[in-house]
Amino acid sequence: MFIFNFFKKKKSADIAKDRLTIAIMSDRKNSINYPFMDEMKEEIINVVKKYMGVKGIEIKKDFDGDFEALSIDVLLDK
Amino acid sequence: MGIVIAVISGKGGVGKTTATANIGLGIALNDKKCVVVDFDIGQRNLDMILGLENRVVYDMVQVMDGEASVKQALIKSKASENLFFLAASQSKDKSVLKSSKVEELVLKLKEDFDFVILDSPAGIESGFEHTIEFADAAIIVVNPEVSSIRDADRAIGILDSKSNRVKRGEDVAKYLIINRIVAEMVESGEMLKSEDILDILDIKLIGKIPEDRGVIDASNQGKPVVLDKKSKAGQAYNRIAGRLCGKKIDMEDIEIPDSGLFKKISRIFR
Numbered sequence A: 001m002f003i004f005n006f007f008k009k010k011k012s013a014d015i016a017k018d019r020l021t022i023a024i025m026s027d028r029k030n031s032i033n034y035p036f037m038d039e040m041k042e043e044i045i046n047v048v049k050k051y052m053g054v055k056g057i058e059i060k061k062d063f064d065g066d067f068e069a070l071s072i073d074v075l076l077d078k
Numbered sequence B: 001m002g003i004v005i006a007v008i009s010g011k012g013g014v015g016k017t018t019a020t021a022n023i024g025l026g027i028a029l030n031d032k033k034c035v036v037v038d039f040d041i042g043q044r045n046l047d048m049i050l051g052l053e054n055r056v057v058y059d060m061v062q063v064m065d066g067e068a069s070v071k072q073a074l075i076k077s078k079a080s081e082n083l084f085f086l087a088a089s090q091s092k093d094k095s096v097l098k099s100s101k102v103e104e105l106v107l108k109l110k111e112d113f114d115f116v117i118l119d120s121p122a123g124i125e126s127g128f129e130h131t132i133e134f135a136d137a138a139i140i141v142v143n144p145e146v147s148s149i150r151d152a153d154r155a156i157g158i159l160d161s162k163s164n165r166v167k168r169g170e171d172v173a174k175y176l177i178i179n180r181i182v183a184e185m186v187e188s189g190e191m192l193k194s195e196d197i198l199d200i201l202d203i204k205l206i207g208k209i210p211e212d213r214g215v216i217d218a219s220n221q222g223k224p225v226v227l228d229k230k231s232k233a234g235q236a237y238n239r240i241a242g243r244l245c246g247k248k249i250d251m252e253d254i255e256i257p258d259s260g261l262f263k264k265i266s267r268i269f270r
Helices: A002-007 A012-030 A037-049 B016-029 B046-050 B060-064 B099-112 B126-133 B146-162 B183-187 B194-201 B214-221 B232-244 B261-268
Strands: A054-064 A067-076 B003-008 B034-038 B083-086 B115-119 B137-142 B173-181 B204-210
Touching (some): B003 B126, B016 B034, B016 B137, B099 B126, B137 B146, B146 B194, B194 B204, B214 B232
Parallel strands (some): B003 B115, B034 B083
């Protein structure tokens, strides 16, 4: 039975399921859709604004080995 | 107070507008007052599917800007007096929508209707965010095809973070419609099974729609396919509408090809 299965061509729907599972897992890992994101951005801007002019803010998720990090770029007003 | 349902998808062209029209009309035929709103600014299509393109005088943006009242802009469907339609603006660009104005409009409609159904634009830009912001529930439409499913997952992710209900710590109900299923292909392993799609996306199913030539035939005439009692897709939409109205209707297994009684019985013993 095992040998027969081995030579049988894999069904494309199964290939689709495997590929999708992996792609979506990685999409979810990289997404930074937190419900508090907009609020947090606003607060960070306000803190920095106390000391210098701020144009905007960009938040990305990074992976470094076992660590997950949010990298926050604050764009300053010249 | 009615319930607000956003009909969304990740990718365009999966049948979102067709689903909106048919679910809306299906609900109306269940004796509930329903309004469908086209949020696809700049690319309106819902009017064509409903056969109301010649009746549009005022659109949603004009209502939000105070140029027309809701009452003036609502168009009654020819197929049911319980169904009303609010058109998208054809000319203005997508950025015209303002959160506070969308909220005002949605709240007003909620007062007068049992169901408010918002047809979201495809993609995940601002128009999409406005439709999910004030929704109590979302219906996600996918095709059994990889790109549509992947994009749907991204849309669900945004729904889970941008919806006002989620921000208030409440749940936003999510239901999946799998559209354009070809039973023969599912059987031969060339198309994803609905259980696999549900596994991957991890949300509740509210209906499966078979691929059906009747859908295009219906949209050609501006008569939603749910009116066609013989159409398989029409029947499927009718079941979904019934479920949304609180009826208990079993999931029909449309993934088994219609191929005579003998084959169906032999499948039971396989």
